[in-house]
């Protein structure tokens with residue numbers, strides 16, 4: 001089977017499995033086709049979605065002490081496409097000798113890594129098209145200390161057990177003297193979180209409902225995206241913002257001859273965004289073999305950037 005066909009099959013199976021669950025649930029990875037990635041970029045430019053600006057501010061403010069901790073000649077391994085202003089700021093501050101970008105979206109990744117290579121001729125740049133939410137193999141270029149960079153609080157989109165497993169994989173990738181620079185969103189008042197995931201311009205709603213368009217256009221599913229409303233709210237007991245697609249009426253999604261029924265008011269859970277206190281995140285990181293070294297937060301304590309080092313006492 002061609003690669004695209006195999007990918008479609010895997011997508012079909014994942015969607016059928018998720019819609020068949022009670023309550024129905026789809027993997028948040030499915031939100032990121034090309035249109036979804038563009039909508040996410042638009043979310044990042046909305047005033048209510050505070051994460052990108054706060055994280056960029058912290059990296060700017062603390063670039064010098066971070067560079068001192070990391071030291072010269074490192075290899076920076078970014079989980080993500082290399083398209084952000086954040087990684088450019090880090091490259092200029094840390095002056096690593098090599099950069100590796102890892103992302104599932106191959107075309108996007110290759111284009112952004114090619115731009116980095118053109119703009120930083122002194123840097124050895126490579127791209128590895130991988131799904132880092134599952135075990136993956138890569139051989140980072142360069143000989144220096146490996147520092148993984150995982151911005152944007154994307155760790156919050158993993159269930160805690162899967163987040164721990166990913167942190168363990170990054171620990172193995174970074175090696176004995178490696179580091180991890182990771183952005184983690186902090187718990188805060190429900191109204192601020194509600195606004196951040198329900199922006200007035202409607203980009204988050206479009207991002208969420210794009211998943212249904214994807215099922216319709218890519219998989220030929222019988223589904224009416226207008227039959228669903230965007231729903232996002234803070235669930236304080238679970239420590240996470242939940243995003244759902246709320247069925248406006250009784251209906252069914254048809255896929256490959258199967259009918260997945262939804263009653264009015266029933267919802268499909270499409271994403272969780274966990275918010276970790278500083279202590280809770282440090283605990284999770286320690287369990288995954290990391291030793292917390294420094295953490296920076298903004299004045300309101302809305303967002304945190306942790307720098308962790310490999311804990312060799314437990315290797």
Ligand code: AVI
Pocket residue numbers: 043152153154155156157197204243271272273
């Ligand atoms: C990518 N990730 C960290 C975002 C978040 O905040 O969970 C995705 C997102 N979903 C809705 N808005 C933004």
